[in-house]
Amino acid sequence: MKxxxxxVLRTGVRSLLLHKLRSILTTLGVxxxxxxxxxxxxxxxxxxxxAQEQIKKLGSQNVILRxxxxxxxxxxxxxxxxxxxxxxxxxxxxxxxxxxxVRRAVPVRQLAQEVRYGDRVGNPRVLxxxxxxxxxTGRPLxxxxxxxxxxxxxxxNVCVLGYEVARYLLPFRSAIGEQIKIGAExxxxxxxxxxxxxxxxxxxxxxxxxxxxxxxxxxxxxLWFGDTQVKIRSGSREMEQVELHEIIAEASAPENxxxxxxxxxxxxxxxxKQKDYEVVVPLELLLRAEETKRIFNIxxxxxxxxxxxxxxxxxxxVMLATVTERTREIGIRRxxxxxxxxxxxxxxxxxxVLSVGGGLLGIMLGVGIPWFVEYWFGMRTVxxxxxxxxxxxxxxxxxxxxxxxxxxxxxxMDPVEALRHE
Numbered sequence: 001m002k003x004x005x006x007x008v009l010r011t012g013v014r015s016l017l018l019h020k021l022r023s024i025l026t027t028l029g030v031x032x033x034x035x036x037x038x039x040x041x042x043x044x045x046x047x048x049x050x051a052q053e054q055i056k057k058l059g060s061q062n063v064i065l066r067x068x069x070x071x072x073x074x075x076x077x078x079x080x081x082x083x084x085x086x087x088x089x090x091x092x093x094x095x096x097x098x099x100x101x102v103r104r105a106v107p108v109r110q111l112a113q114e115v116r117y118g119d120r121v122g123n124p125r126v127l128x129x130x131x132x133x134x135x136x137t138g139r140p141l142x143x144x145x146x147x148x149x150x151x152x153x154x155x156x157n158v159c160v161l162g163y164e165v166a167r168y169l170l171p172f173r174s175a176i177g178e179q180i181k182i183g184a185e186x187x188x189x190x191x192x193x194x195x196x197x198x199x200x201x202x203x204x205x206x207x208x209x210x211x212x213x214x215x216x217x218x219x220x221x222x223l224w225f226g227d228t229q230v231k232i233r234s235g236s237r238e239m240e241q242v243e244l245h246e247i248i249a250e251a252s253a254p255e256n257x258x259x260x261x262x263x264x265x266x267x268x269x270x271x272x273k274q275k276d277y278e279v280v281v282p283l284e285l286l287l288r289a290e291e292t293k294r295i296f297n298i299x300x301x302x303x304x305x306x307x308x309x310x311x312x313x314x315x316x317x318v319m320l321a322t323v324t325e326r327t328r329e330i331g332i333r334r335x336x337x338x339x340x341x342x343x344x345x346x347x348x349x350x351x352x353v354l355s356v357g358g359g360l361l362g363i364m365l366g367v368g369i370p371w372f373v374e375y376w377f378g379m380r381t382v383x384x385x386x387x388x389x390x391x392x393x394x395x396x397x398x399x400x401x402x403x404x405x406x407x408x409x410x411x412x413m414d415p416v417e418a419l420r421h422e
Contacts, residue, residue, distance in 0.1 A: 012349035015322075023354060026318045029311025030358030030398065031365065034391040036307050038366025040300040041387040043373060046380035048293035059137055063260045064280040065091070065247040065268065069240070085276035086242040091268070095249050099263050101256030106132050107218060108246035111225050113183040115214055117169040124165045124212045126182060128221025134193075136250050142166075144176045144191030151190075151217045158220075159187040163195040164212030182214065185224050257283045305394070311358065312398040319351055319406035327413065334415035343411040351403025352396060359395025363388045 016023045067086025095105045111126040133139075134146040142163055151158050159180055166175040166189075175189045193213075228241045249264065251257045261281045268277045323330070330343060367388065370381035 009349055009353075012346055012353055015326075016350055016353060022318060026315055027354050027358035027361070029314040030308065030355050030395050031311075031362040033305075033308035033311045034359045034362025034395050035366035035369060036303075037305065037391040037394070038363060038383065038387050039369035039373075040303065041297060042366075042370035042381045042383040043379065044293070044296050044300045045382040045384060045387075046370070046374075048290075048296065049382055050380045059248070059250065060283050061251045061254055061257060062136060062282055063249045063251065063257060063264055064282070065095070065249065065264055066278050066280060067242050067245045068276055068278050070274045070276045083239065084241040085274070087244040087247055087277060089243055091271065092244060092247050094267055094271075095247060095264065098267075099249070099260060101252050101260055102249055103252045104132050104136055104250045106130055106136050106248040106250075107244050108133065108248065109218065109221055109242070110245040111183075111216070111221055113225065115165065115169070116181040117178065120169050122165060122168055124162065124214055126214045126216065126221075128216045128218045128225075130218050133215070133248070136248050140194045142192045142194045143174065144189070146191050146193075147215060147217050152219050155219045155223050156217065157185060157187045158190045158217065160191040160193060160215040161189055162193050162212035162214065165214055166192045168212075180214075182216070183225060187216065254283065257281060308394055308398055312355070312402040315351055315354055315399065316402040316406060319347060319403060320409070322350075323347070323406050323410045326410075328419065330410050330413055331415050331417070331419035334413070335419060340411035344407040347407035347410050348400065348403045351406070352399035355395045355399030355402075356392075359392050362395065363391060366391065 065087055069083065070085055089107075092105060092107050095102060106129060109128040111128060113126045115122050115124055115126065127133075129147070130152055131147045131149055134141075139146075144160070146160055147158065150156070159182065161169070161175055161180070169175065169180065170178060175192055178189050179186045180189050181187075193215075195212075227243055228239055249260060251260045258281075261279060265279050268279070333343065367383055370383055373379050374381045
């Protein structure tokens with residue numbers, strides 16, 4: 001049986017080699033179909049993983065309450081020209097003391113202040129917060145330390161720079177111990193945080209927009225900058241009074257996140273007369289991102305599958321033409337005693353060789369395309385082991401499915417009529 005199959009395989013390969021160009025062109029449909037399946041799934045997987053990592057950095061056990069400025073007609077007070085809205089210290093106290101399943105609640109205030117060192121000036125996010133912020137958000141240090149309880153208690157003029165800000169202000173030396181001017185006050189840098197996302201190798205150009213963050217003790221921020229922010233826009237002066245811009249509530253366990261989110265929404269709805277807040281749940285975003293990834297992969301796989309379908313139709317078309325060309329050969333084999341199953345096996349072997357050969361070449365091309373995309377365009381790609389295996393199995397299945405009809409048609413030929421065929 002083994003030798004019989006080898007003989008059929010050799011016969012099938014020899015038949016394909018008689019028409020090399022036609023065989024090569026036939027495999028191209030499967031080759032590009034398999035390559036597109038592997039490449040599209042790799043690009044989709046990379047984009048999905050990057051999005052999920054960004055969400056995870058917010059903390060999958062965190063519930064984030066944020067102040068949101070309501071429409072102007074609701075927030076403004078014409079007599080004082082001060083917009084007062086958002087989260088309050090009372091909200092923070094309720095979250096800490098009243099909500100079940102809360103491990104920690106971290107307040108954050110955003111200060112609209114200019115950051116300067118020497119002749120370098122930037123406008124990053126200046127955040128006044130407490131020492132627990134780094135633990136709750138999982139921000140690792142590059143050097144130095146984060147804010148301490150002593151800094152908060154004594155209202156010390158210290159700051160922690162984000163990596164982007166430190167690299168811009170002091171591109172050639174460490175920022176630790178340097179005096180950074182924030183607003184009209186000077187603060188001693190005690191630490192530098194690692195960046196949230198990978199950075200390019202070039203520092204920002206002077207005068208360009210600087211992203212990143214600068215952290216101060218919450219008590220120090222209130223001491224020097226108060227609760228009222230003054231913003232000048234298009235020649236007009238706008239004043240905003242916001243006690244807290246953000247409250248990060250960490251749940252004691254992942255299963256407590258939905259309950260904590262629901263309690264936060266209920267509390268804010270009852271306590272705030274206007275919709276000047278939002279509740280962001282990274283766990284919900286993560287689950288939504290995973291569902292989006294699944295749908296995205298299905299869509300990409302379906303689009304790439306169409307290419308495989310076209311390739312399969314091409315294989316069937318060529319094999320039908322081959323059956324017609326080899327009608328007399330089939331008649332001779334039947335006359336010499338070959339059974340119908342032998343004819344079916346021979347033609348199936350030829351279609352499977354075409355599809356599997358195209359599939360293997362397509363896998364190599366499909367693995368190379370994501371590398372090219374990642375190297376030249378900087379997009380993250382992830383080739384999972386399942387993608388090449390799935391693409392290979394599909395290509396082999398296409399060879400069988402689209403080869404069955406031509407093989408069946410060849411086997412059903414009448415030997416006498418086949419021998420008469422010119």
